[in-house]
Amino acid sequence: MPRFDYVRAHSVAEAVQLLGDPEILSRPLGGGTDVLVFVRHEKPPYDRLVDISRVPEMKIIERHGGEIVVGAAVTYTEAAESPVLQEAAACLVEACLSVGGPAIRNAGTLGGNVANAAACADSLPSLVCLDAVAHLCSRSGERALLVSDLVTGANRTALQRGELITHFTFPVPPAGVRSAFTKLGRRNAQAISRLSMAAAGRLDAQGCVDFVRLSPGAATSQPRRFTEVEAMLLGQEPTDELLAAAGSQTAEVMIGMTGRRWSTEYKEVAIQALAERTLRRALAG
Amino acid sequence: MLIQFTVNKKSVAVEAPADITLLDLLRDYLGLTGAKEGCAVGECGACSVLMDGRLVNSCLVLAPQADGSEILTIEGVHAPDGGLNDLQENFITYGAVQCGICIPGMVLAGEALLLETLTPTRAEIRTALAGNLCRCTGYQQIVDAIEATAQQRRNQ
Numbered sequence: 001m002p003r004f005d006y007v008r009a010h011s012v013a014e015a016v017q018l019l020g021d022p023e024i025l026s027r028p029l030g031g032g033t034d035v036l037v038f039v040r041h042e043k044p045p046y047d048r049l050v051d052i053s054r055v056p057e058m059k060i061i062e063r064h065g066g067e068i069v070v071g072a073a074v075t076y077t078e079a080a081e082s083p084v085l086q087e088a089a090a091c092l093v094e095a096c097l098s099v100g101g102p103a104i105r106n107a108g109t110l111g112g113n114v115a116n117a118a119a120c121a122d123s124l125p126s127l128v129c130l131d132a133v134a135h136l137c138s139r140s141g142e143r144a145l146l147v148s149d150l151v152t153g154a155n156r157t158a159l160q161r162g163e164l165i166t167h168f169t170f171p172v173p174p175a176g177v178r179s180a181f182t183k184l185g186r187r188n189a190q191a192i193s194r195l196s197m198a199a200a201g202r203l204d205a206q207g208c209v210d211f212v213r214l215s216p217g218a219a220t221s222q223p224r225r226f227t228e229v230e231a232m233l234l235g236q237e238p239t240d241e242l243l244a245a246a247g248s249q250t251a252e253v254m255i256g257m258t259g260r261r262w263s264t265e266y267k268e269v270a271i272q273a274l275a276e277r278t279l280r281r282a283l284a285g
Numbered sequence: 286m287l288i289q290f291t292v293n294k295k296s297v298a299v300e301a302p303a304d305i306t307l308l309d310l311l312r313d314y315l316g317l318t319g320a321k322e323g324c325a326v327g328e329c330g331a332c333s334v335l336m337d338g339r340l341v342n343s344c345l346v347l348a349p350q351a352d353g354s355e356i357l358t359i360e361g362v363h364a365p366d367g368g369l370n371d372l373q374e375n376f377i378t379y380g381a382v383q384c385g386i387c388i389p390g391m392v393l394a395g396e397a398l399l400l401e402t403l404t405p406t407r408a409e410i411r412t413a414l415a416g417n418l419c420r421c422t423g424y425q426q427i428v429d430a431i432e433a434t435a436q437q438r439r440n441q
Binding site for chain 2 (some may be wrong): 004005008031032035036037039040100102103104116190
């Protein structure tokens with residue numbers, strides 16, 4: 001007897017009907033890179049996997065005017081190879097390229113990364129940095145939530161039973177904004193993030209910061225923009241001193257949220273350097 | 286459930302449970318034992334196969350997900366006469382094979398790269414192999430073998 005059943009969805013409408021079936025408890029299956037690891041050791045808390053990895057509507061990466069739309073079944077490889085994202089969301093492309101190795105990137109999806117909501121999920125800081133909104137669909141309708149509100153903690157989301165992340169949208173950053181992502185792992189490939197950082201920024205004609213975003217990964221239980229740090233940078237010239245101060249402020253905000261833990265001694269200095277370096281890349285004139 | 290796909294250019298239809306991996310389907314139902322189970326969690330690459338031209342870890346693909354796709358395993362990588370192909374010959378020439386357990390995956394990761402480009406840098410070759418672990422060779426010889434094959438295929 002198989003421990004669970006499998007069915008392939010061919011459209012969002014079909015997926016939502018299958019996922020919302022009151023008779024059969026179902027979960028979405030994307031690239032399988034988290035689900036397959038889980039079901040190997042645990043008794044799955046569902047009776048059926050609904051494969052959404054080939055739903056055409058969920059594979060798109062498009063620019064619609066001032067907005068980018070990225071389907072939830074887009075793989076890390078597809079995201080990284082997308083000219084649309086390379087132009088508008090370098091931080092997301094860099095984050096996708098930092099995931100696992102080629103075989104993981106060919107399978108794992110952005111929707112899966114967000115729904116699984118691991119504290120170390122590599123796409124989260126970049127999506128949050130871009131102010132990405134997750135669009136959810138279920139039998140009872142559609143709703144949209146900021147990714148930073150959808151992820152409520154490590155491996156916890158506001159997703160309800162039968163709800164599917166169909167796609168993400170985010171505003172095209174203003175002209176001239178650059179973004180960057182840095183990951184700190186134990187090695188380059190196949191590494192789990194110890195800490196990561198996404199930043200975006202732009203300098204005005206006077207060389208002062210007129211746009212800035214900062215979003216650390218694996219630092220706080222709920223991903224968020226560190227607006228306290230953004231505020232101290234805005235309107236200022238990004239001198240070495242200011243960027244160092246921004247690094248210190250980033251560490252302070254993190255510790256303010258998490259308290260001091262066994263790992264803080266390491267993370268405090270590491271996040272300072274990571275914030276400083278990532279901001280430097282994003283703000284490089 | 287019935288799972289139908291193409292493996293090494295041959296159409297197959299296999300009756301198998303829905304909850305097994307593509308790796309188990311290949312090994313236990315089709316007798317294709319070239320892909321190995323190393324870590325079973327997508328970290329070692331010993332189970333690498335190409336799915337619709339892209340390298341994947343077959344231990345992380347649910348068997349029915351392969352339905353309708355084209356799978357290439359190491360058994361499908363060979364010269365037209367059935368012998369070793371140029372990449373496999375180069376693995377031997379450059380001393381890239383020791384214990385051998387990672388080699389089917391390494392060859393497929395190499396083929397996946399060479400499908401994309403015949404002018405890879407050494408850094409690109411290393412990136413292409415980043416999900417395939419080898420505890421014997423230290424990788425140098427494997428990179429050499431892929432680099433030499435790229436060069437030979439360029440000149441063909």
